[in-house]
Amino acid sequence: MPRTEPIKAVRGVRDILPEERALWRVAERAAARVAHRFGYREIQTPVIEHLELIERVGEDTDAVSKELYRFEDRGGRQLALRPEATAGVVRAYFEGGLNQGPQPARLYLIGPMFRYDRPQKGRYRQFFQFNVEAIGGASPAVDVEVIELARAWLIEVGLDKLTLELNTIGDDQCRPAYLDLLRAYYRPLRDKLHKECQRRLEINPLRLLDCKVPQCQPFKSGAPKMTEHLCEPCASAWAVVRKLLDAAGIEYNLNPYLVRGLDYYTRTVFEFYPSGASGQQDALASGGRYDGLAAAESWPSTPGVGFAGGLDRVTELMASEGEEVVPEPAADVIVLPDGDLVAEAAEIARLIRVVRSASVDYEPRSLRAKMRAADKVDALWAVLFNADEAKRRVAQLRDMRSGEQREVMWSDLPELLA
Ligand code: HAM
Numbered sequence: 001m002p003r004t005e006p007i008k009a010v011r012g013v014r015d016i017l018p019e020e021r022a023l024w025r026v027a028e029r030a031a032a033r034v035a036h037r038f039g040y041r042e043i044q045t046p047v048i049e050h051l052e053l054i055e056r057v058g059e060d061t062d063a064v065s066k067e068l069y070r071f072e073d074r075g076g077r078q079l080a081l082r083p084e085a086t087a088g089v090v091r092a093y094f095e096g097g098l099n100q101g102p103q104p105a106r107l108y109l110i111g112p113m114f115r116y117d118r119p120q121k122g123r124y125r126q127f128f129q130f131n132v133e134a135i136g137g138a139s140p141a142v143d144v145e146v147i148e149l150a151r152a153w154l155i156e157v158g159l160d161k162l163t164l165e166l167n168t169i170g171d172d173q174c175r176p177a178y179l180d181l182l183r184a185y186y187r188p189l190r191d192k193l194h195k196e197c198q199r200r201l202e203i204n205p206l207r208l209l210d211c212k213v214p215q216c217q218p219f220k221s222g223a224p225k226m227t228e229h230l231c232e233p234c235a236s237a238w239a240v241v242r243k244l245l246d247a248a249g250i251e252y253n254l255n256p257y258l259v260r261g262l263d264y265y266t267r268t269v270f271e272f273y274p275s276g277a278s279g280q281q282d283a284l285a286s287g288g289r290y291d292g293l294a295a296a297e298s299w300p301s302t303p304g305v306g307f308a309g310g311l312d313r314v315t316e317l318m319a320s321e322g323e324e325v326v327p328e329p330a331a332d333v334i335v336l337p338d339g340d341l342v343a344e345a346a347e348i349a350r351l352i353r354v355v356r357s358a359s360v361d362y363e364p365r366s367l368r369a370k371m372r373a374a375d376k377v378d379a380l381w382a383v384l385f386n387a388d389e390a391k392r393r394v395a396q397l398r399d400m401r402s403g404e405q406r407e408v409m410w411s412d413l414p415e416l417l418a
Contacts, residue, residue: 012125031130035108045088051078058263067115081114085131104137133306140240161275167258174231264293285309329378331359338386340364
């Protein structure tokens with residue numbers, strides 16, 4: 001049965017129309033510029049990965065357990081649309097031999113991610129990230145480098161009222177003992193926690209700390225803090241991170257409840273919020289160190305650190321802060337044949353395109369109707385001609401801003417418009 005309703009976009013995804021793309025382009029170009037300024041090179045990885053790779057990110061992670069777009073392809077492979085890029089970038093680092101090159105490999109990626117989350121403002125099922133990863137570097141100075149890069153990007157796009165939340169979540173040396181302490185603290189409180197937290201208590205107690213449900217809040221302040229139970233290497237890395245941030249003049253809030261949603265983090269974790277906002281869905285950029293991820297993917301154990309900025313949220317905030325972007329005209333020159341002199345119009349456009357962008361109005365309308373339409377498209381020049389002028393291979397070149405018009409030879413157009 002043919003559908004009678006027009007077919008609309010899938011729930012939770014959206015189109016970014018040319019008018020909006022102008023703003024997005026500002027954010028993306030700033031991302032690329034800032035990344036290059038810090039010595040990062042662009043990488044692209046596929047949006048589909050083996051389900052198994054994504055599951056290694058952490059099976060109790062919302063992005064994996066509840067929000068994953070997973071499917072079987074026609075060859076029976078279990079695949080997933082990537083919910084985030086880090087797992088894929090780490091895979092590509094090894095598969096592409098970047099582990100053999102200079103370390104750390106400094107990489108950035110701009111692209112779509114997919115999470116089957118409840119759609120709302122700032123949260124989409126297809127969203128875009130500016131992802132930055134430094135893989136193969138253990139120095140805490142690199143943690144600060146990526147934080148500085150994230151901040152430089154946000155400032156570059158005009159979002160300078162920022163709050164940086166910072167924490168460390170230790171590593172596999174010190175975290176297990178800390179998690180035991182956390183469980184021991186929460187067990188007597190079990191019945192007072194909300195259902196999901198009761199479940200998490202045994203399997204992933206760290207997540208109790210970032211629970212937003214009101215009934216769980218009163219118990220947080222008494223909970224043991226990771227920062228007080230770090231092993232020596234984690235403690236000294238933590239001290240260096242704070243010292244270097246201080247030296248860079250970057251302010252931060254020490255937030256013992258910041259643990260991040262993905263399981264692969266070790267040591268430094270951070271999130272940037274617009275000042276005044278709070279709550280998970282408002283983070284503009286977030287990341288941290290993930291020294292265990294490579295091994296979790298069954299590659300040689302390799303440290304890494306990075307972050308991802310949310311382009312949807314960043315562009316929304318840029319727009320609401322009144323960031324003005326002049327949309328580029330569709331074309332500098334519009335070619336307007338009288339009636340349907342299509343071959344001649346195409347020939348003129350071809351001549352012009354050597355030096356300028358040009359589009360043609362091919363509709364079989366009168367010149368007058370076409371001029372009215374041309375006024376709306378912001379072109380700098382119009383090239384008008386009728387059948388008689390076409391025979392003489394001349395046209396009227398009109399400056400759309402001044403309204404001045406003169407007859408020119410087609411062959412002179414490239415030089416006149418260059
Ligand atoms: P994440 O915190 O899950 O981290 O996402 C990073 C950013 O992506 C968030 O701060 C937010 O701006 C944006 N974001 C996340 N989900 C959505 C959504 N549904 N709609 C719109 N924007 C969203 C990661 O993805 C890690 N891979 C970051 C990382 C890189 N850590 C180390 N390297």
